[in-house]
Amino acid sequence: MQTRRWRARWFDLVGWLLLGSIGLVYWRWSSLSPHARGIILAAYGVVFALVMLPSALRTRGLLKTGAQAEGTIVGAEERTSIRRDQVVTDYYPQVRFTTPEGRQVVFTSSFGSPGEPELGDRLRVRYRPEDPGQAEVDHAITWMLRAAFGVVGGLGLLVAGVVVYAPPSSDLPTGILTKVEGTGQVRAVPASGQVGEMLTVYDERGDAQVAMTVARLKFSTGDEFDQPAHGLYMGAYVRLHAVVDQPDVPDLRARIGGRYYEEATFSAALAFGTPLDDSVLDPGEQGAGWLVFDVPDRHGQLVLRDPDEHTVGVWTY
Numbered sequence: 058m059q060t061r062r063w064r065a066r067w068f069d070l071v072g073w074l075l076l077g078s079i080g081l082v083y084w085r086w087s088s089l090s091p092h093a094r095g096i097i098l099a100a101y102g103v104v105f106a107l108v109m110l111p112s113a114l115r116t117r118g119l120l121k122t123g124a125q126a127e128g129t130i131v132g133a134e135e136r137t138s139i140r141r142d143q144v145v146t147d148y149y150p151q152v153r154f155t156t157p158e159g160r161q162v163v164f165t166s167s168f169g170s171p172g173e174p175e176l177g178d179r180l181r182v183r184y185r186p187e188d189p190g191q192a193e194v195d196h197a198i199t200w201m202l203r204a205a206f207g208v209v210g211g212l213g214l215l216v217a218g219v220v221v222y223a224p225p226s227s228d229l230p231t232g233i234l235t236k237v238e239g240t241g242q243v244r245a246v247p248a249s250g251q252v253g254e255m256l257t258v259y260d261e262r263g264d265a266q267v268a269m270t271v272a273r274l275k276f277s278t279g280d281e282f283d284q285p286a287h288g289l290y291m292g293a294y295v296r297l298h299a300v301v302d303q304p305d306v307p308d309l310r311a312r313i314g315g316r317y318y319e320e321a322t323f324s325a326a327l328a329f330g331t332p333l334d335d336s337v338l339d340p341g342e343q344g345a346g347w348l349v350f351d352v353p354d355r356h357g358q359l360v361l362r363d364p365d366e367h368t369v370g371v372w373t374y
Contacts, residue, residue, distance in 0.1 A: 123183035128154035292329035299338035313357035
């Protein structure tokens with residue numbers, strides 16, 4: 058009996074810790090990188106499987122090798138939970154049986170149901186002769202459901218973690234292509250580089266349209282008149298070099314934890330310096346200025362996106 062109580066308290070503690078961690082992750086989810094999200098989901102999958110499967114296997118071993126007895130339902134333990142914004146009550150039968158030595162034992166089944174059990178109903182139980190307090194209703198569903206939840210839930214979270222950690226290539230651009238410098242080849246992959254490097258965007262024919270450089274970054278917490286909503290203003294000093302007449306310049310956005318942040322207010326850009334004006338550029342002309350984003354964190358990426366929301370360039374900082 059003491060062992061069962063200790064296990065129940067242990068599961069309660071683990072449950073509360075998991076709920077607390079889920080709340081913390083939910084709070085910080087938008088600022089996490091795809092890699093961090095994938096690792097967290099995979100870790101939850103492992104924990105879920107480690108919590109559910111050992112308990113299911115112990116119950117299976119008890120039902121397979123434990124001594125048999127006939128028990129009687131003498132009560133039910135009510136446990137409430139919230140599912141889909143509704144309070145739901147499950148009833149876990151309390152069963153009494155007598156060992157061959159004449160010892161009477163009452164235990165609470167680990168398998169509950171929405172319906173209240175009928176008092177006095179008789180059913181078979183299995184128990185460990187050396188510790189009759191470790192008993193369970195002799196029904197395969199008492200361990201199979203728990204094992205199924207462990208396998209399906211754990212594997213599901215693991216698969217979700219892998220997918221998030223390594224997203225499929227279906228997000229690659231189709232309308233604007235990137236030319237591999239020095240080879241003449243054109244590939245439908247985003248250009249990428251570090252802050253300070255120049256990226257060239259090409260059209261679907263492989264002709265260069267515009268070259269862009271994120272020269273440097275600067276962060277600010279704003280002033281008493283203009284405060285960032287997410288915590289930080291990030292100023293990106295951008296240089297443009299037009300290759301054709303009035304090129305369509307892709308939108309630049311900040312991406313942090315998988316979420317995109319568009320440009321902040323014009324007044325915020327003025328606080329950093331001259332805002333970028335890319336409205337009119339003739340071939341060979343250059344433009345430079347600040348673009349400012351309201352972001353929650355210093356670490357992330359600056360992403361060029363075409364009108365169809367395809368990624369055509371990425372600066373990592």
